[in-house]
Amino acid sequence: MPINRPLRDWTGQVVWIVGASSGIGLATAEALARRGAKVVVSARKAAPLEAFAAAHPGAMALPLDAAAPGALKAGMAQLLARHGRLDLALYCAGHYLPVRATAYDLDEVIRHQDINVTGAMRMLDAVLPTLLAQRSGHISLVASVAGYRGLPQALAYGPTKAALINMAEVLQMDLKPSGIDVSVINPGFVETPLTAQNTHPMPALITPEVAAAEILKGWARGEFEVHFPKRFSRVLKLLGLLGDGLYFSLVRRATGL
Template sequence: MTTVTRSGRGLFAPLNTPIRNWQGRRVWIVGASTGIGEALALDLAARGARLALSARGVERLQAVRAACMARGVAASDCVVEALDLARDADFARAQAAVLARWGGVDLVVFNAGTYRPLRAWELSAEAVRETVELNLVGTLCGVGELVPVLLRQGSGAIALVGSVAGYGGLPKATVYGPTKAALINLAETLYLDLSPRGVDVFLIDPGFVATPLTAANDFHMPALQTPVQAAQAIVDGLARGDFEIHFPKRFTRVLKALQWLPRRFYFRLVRRATGL
């Protein structure tokens, strides 16, 4: 396996190659039908990217595709590939279709996921399996299919959408939080393996974003953002070449700082902030 030498990366240089020019860039968004994925697709469409849109709901994806085309993307440069990450071999099938059309891919965003607010006494085998299979197992399997492609190219990037829920325990994130913590760990591991070989890895950790999933929350969500704001923060982070793109900073920096506190203070502050 050929190792690509990265030059010009000093101590304070970007960890990834900054992505600033989107014109003609081949971007595959897995989880593009609603929320952050939809907003990111629309943002990148306006910047001239070529888009492959994937999710389980084909009808909703077609609506997103139409909205992207309204922003100037040619019909041939905005395609829909239905995909259920929780199904074995579904990612490989969709990837083959994307590669057959483009011959390669420049950025794959793993945004697909599910969330069910659960307290410890509400756990069920069905809820655990549904969340873990989609959020973690499906993403891991998809990454396993994608990495050999990017290594053969000697270029490209993977972006994993984690969450601040992966930083530390939060009420009602009994299953969701552990899957996102695992994705944070996965992104760090992938970076160590792939960056020296010419493949960039981005970790996207949003705070609370108003999506159909977070609409199920019945507690106060500090610093709640819109999907459009989230998409802008992601594009800005990609342009800087950040490894971790976390937002909004006024919220995520507080959560990061809380991890340094003794647990008794952490638990007290989290309960006070959420009211749970």
């Protein structure tokens, strides 16, 4: 029995993707537009959003900074003025820089929180009144397998993704009785501008297009947690079940950090 209503027919569905100027968000926007959804794309860089809207009839570019107070609420007002409803909100905006405790950078930690977590909270503030009034719709948060347990270099990033996973679980229980579905997307390594800075090996690296196909498959199956690629995400899930001592020593050995 699926947890969510399976999302298979995208014709005419109004989808808002925040974090859609590149990478996973842009590839998902393209996949949904191909299936007939009316996709509203947001991020800070206006040019790629406008290029997307120009290439996809029915699409709308809504440039904004998810970390700026009021921006997502104002964006939602524009979306409603155009479409009058919202069927799926995907929070895909994300920031990542490696941070270690031995070179702690508070400004970077706060930037991660602002974009990855507070931005998602601001999106909830913007979309919940409409979804609750509709008694329908779906909220999807892009977290990461890095949110399962602590990983080296992820002092700024990891806690934000753990927070999103927890947030999605709470939302699922709160919103089910109101007819609103919730999912959390936990990708492994995807080849995007975000990971281009990585110098370490990225096992099971996939393209944004493959990631988008996995996301659509997970939504079509009504999954709550959509994780991929399975050959990597399942290994991290298994690691997550280990006792603390074994987990710390295996991760240190595997990463050399």
